Amino acid sequence: MSSDSSDLHFAAKSNPTTVTDSPVTDPGSTVKEEDIYEIIIEDTKKPTVVCQNIDPAQNAAFVGQRKLKPAVVIRREAVSAEGRVGIDTKTSSALKKSNRYRSRSLSASSNDSYSSASYTGSSSDDDDVSPREKVQKSGNGFTDFCVRNISQHAFGRREIEIAEQEMPGIMALRKRAGDDKPLKAAKIVGCTHINAQTAVLIETLTELGAQVRWSACNIYSTQNEVAAALAEAGYPMFAWRGETEEDFWWCIDKCVNAENWQPNMILDDGGDATHLMLKKYPAMFKMIKGIVEESVTGVHRLYQLSKAQKLTVPAMNVNDSVTKTKFDNLYSCRESIIDSLKRSTDVMFGGKQVVLCGYGEVGKGCCQALKGLGCVVYVTEIDPICGLQACMDGFRVVKLNEVIRNVDIVVTATGNKNVVTREHMDKMKNGCVVCNMGHSNTEIDVNSLRTPDLTWEKVRSQVDHVIWPDGKRIILLAEGRLVNLSCSSLPSFVVSITAATQALALIELFNAPHGRYKSDVYLLPKKMDEYVASLHLPTFDAHLTELTDDQAKYMGLNKAGPFKPNYYRY
The missing domain is CATH 3.40.50.1480 (Adenosylhomocysteinase-like)
Structure with a gap:
């Protein structure tokens, strides 16, 4: 991408128009998160675009529901070889129905910005043309x-x-x-x-x-x-x-x-x-x-x-x-849970109260990471062995109902269904972040939130505010699906x-x-x-000790392995 591509370009009716205020230097550059641009496209043969900063106070995170005018959502297209961002004229048919478009600026840490390992901003989830309809x-x-x-x-x-x-x-x-x-x-x-x-x-x-x-x-x-x-x-x-x-x-x-x-x-x-x-x-x-x-x-x-x-x-x-189990589930999740929450919410972890549902290998990795950043971490478990492990690791094991009113973040990692129910979410405090580190989208009862009394507000890709009638809102990530693959990336x-x-x-x-x-x-x-592990040791310049014939005979092992019985827990 060329470094001199400093203008954000839009295409409308095949005539490009330029943004006249606060140009973005690069899709991955730092953009102030509080900036919201109102883009007015006049219906003329040569449309002009005017950008106007809206009072950042309107973008305060939890000051009730934003009173914004109806927005026309237009897909961002891929960055071209020249490094410019555009809107496909084929997908801008919504302009024929309305002449206003409001887009929330991307945070530098946003999961839909170029800062993500996945350039998800190269195509928007709002594209109204299904790939199945394209040739x-x-x-x-x-x-x-x-x-x-x-x-x-x-x-x-x-x-x-x-x-x-x-x-x-x-x-x-x-x-x-x-x-x-x-x-x-x-x-x-x-x-x-x-x-x-x-x-x-x-x-x-x-x-x-x-x-x-x-x-x-x-x-x-x-x-x-x-x-x-x-x-x-x-x-x-x-x-x-x-x-x-x-x-x-x-x-x-x-x-x-x-x-x-x-x-x-x-x-x-x-x-x-x-x-x-x-x-x-x-x-x-x-x-x-x-x-x-x-x-x-x-x-x-x-x-x-x-x-x-x-x-x-x-x-x-x-x-x-x-x-x-010991590497992907533990070490990968230990890093990706933090990455996911940071990219999607910009949350400060120090002092936050977090409840982690499930203390398997995924739960263990998440708890280690969150505790290391100063969170107060609670664990829910059904298995007494995993529960005892959590206690010995310094976490308080509780029932979800005991802490649900006070926690700031709820993370599921059980592989089960309806772990977090509508009843739980009704009790959550304003601004509580809810996400899933398990496999499917069944752990959080998201369907129970799709009712007429609740309002859904998409604030960025994979981040929804679910708003209750009294103005309370929870922050739901990836609609309850796997957050570390929806909102961030994994360590390669x-x-x-x-x-x-x-x-x-x-x-x-x-x-x-x-x-x-x-x-x-x-x-x-x-x-x-063991062979898989040996393939990765050279990266760390690691050198294993070899058994002598006498040692191998004493242990009853083959010098080339395997070195542990199948029942060994590691």
């Missing part, structure tokens, strides 16, 4: 995809290249196994979060010989520019940020059922691809050689299928592998560990001789867990 093709004429805007591919490719630098394990696996092609003839249906780190995994799987078709497991977590980059490279991608529920299932269906396509492997996050194929395409499901599942929710669904004797293929539970290094684990699980199931795995749910072999 797009890549530079090579490839059309088997459906993404928000294929023209964003250059930004996405840059994100992928940056992620590769921080993902040494999966890149090492790509290099070591690339010549052997252990996934040759594998046809993988992928349904995971689609971001730069996932793109590295997808490209690794194809380097190992696989063919893939991919959709998103979350309607808000897709990085549009990354999906565009993968589509440009010839990958069948069906995902965009801000899908509807109908779009979500349509995208998965497009990955499962395609011409000349019979999948034989599933890589799932949440079990949705598995569920759709089993219910809608049972004959196709019988041809699957294995399923790899990486989330608590998806693993739970697999065990339910197994118990009901409806699971007819072997499945690998990656979520409970050591390399996933930790994702590299999980991605390498997923790749090895796919290789193991695909190449296992007939009879090794039955129609059940399995954990990743300990030897593979």
Whole structure:
């Protein structure tokens, strides 16, 4: 992006007009959050745009509902190669109905600004043209995809290249196994979060010989520019940020059922691809050689299928592998919870009261981070062992009703449903932040908030104020979906560990001789867990001690591992 692009340009009726006040130097530059611009577009042949600062006092966070005139929402388009921001004239039809547009300026820390690892500002969730209605093709004429805007591919490719630098394990696996092609003839249906780190995994799987078709497991977590980059490279991608529920299932269906396509492997996050194929395409499901599942929710669904004797293929539970549980769930969430809350709310953590629902590995990571920044942290738990761990770690274990009136932030991380109910939210104080670190959008009863007595006000991407009749408002992040993938990004290094684990699980199931795995749910072999860890140690210039023959004999171990029994807890 050129550094001299200092004007914010708008396009209307194909005639560009310039903003005459407070030019933005760059989409990622610092913009005062309290500035709100009123943009008046006159209906003439050569429209002019006048920007006028509104009194910042009107933007006070909790002074009742803002009394703003009806706004016309117009999509921000991608930054062009010259570094300019524009509005597509095709999507500005709303101007024909109204000549006013009010847009809240982006905070420097906003999750929809260029400061985010994902350039989500390159396309707005307010785009009224569904990607399903667009006809797009890549530079090579490839059309088997459906993404928000294929023209964003250059930004996405840059994100992928940056992620590769921080993902040494999966890149090492790509290099070591690339010549052997252990996934040759594998046809993988992928349904995971689609971001730069996932793109590295997808490209690794194809380097190992696989063919893939991919959709998103979350309607808000897709990085549009990354999906565009993968589509440009010839990958069948069906995902965009801000899908509807109908779009979500349509995208998965497009990955499962395609011409000349019979999948034989599933890589799932949440079990949705598995569920759709089993219910809608049972004959196709019988041809699957294995399923790899990486989330608590998806693993739970697999065990339910197994118990009901409806699971007819072997499945690998990656979520409970050591390399996933101890690194992705703990260390990744420990960092991403802070990033998510900062980007979306600009909250000051010192002295805040926080309740964390669930003290599994995700909950532990969140609690450590919040406590380290000076928060007073409470924990709710159903498991006495996890509850005792929380107590020994210095957290007070309570029932949610005991603290719900006083806490400033509520975070869920249980994998369950209706953990935070309408009754709880009715009791919350003004300005309470509510978010979810679990997998699905069931932990917070968001549907109970969609009633006529409550008003929803979108203040920035993935941030809604839900306003009660008395003026009280709570701040709901990502509509109750996974906040650290909707409002921020994940540390690429930790994702590299999980991605390498997923790749090895796919290789193991695909190449296992007939009879090794039955129609059940399995954990990743300990030897593979250790191999994934060894791929990442060189990054830290770490050197492991080797056992002598005598020591190995004394411990009853193979010098090359595995070094711990399967029941070892770490």
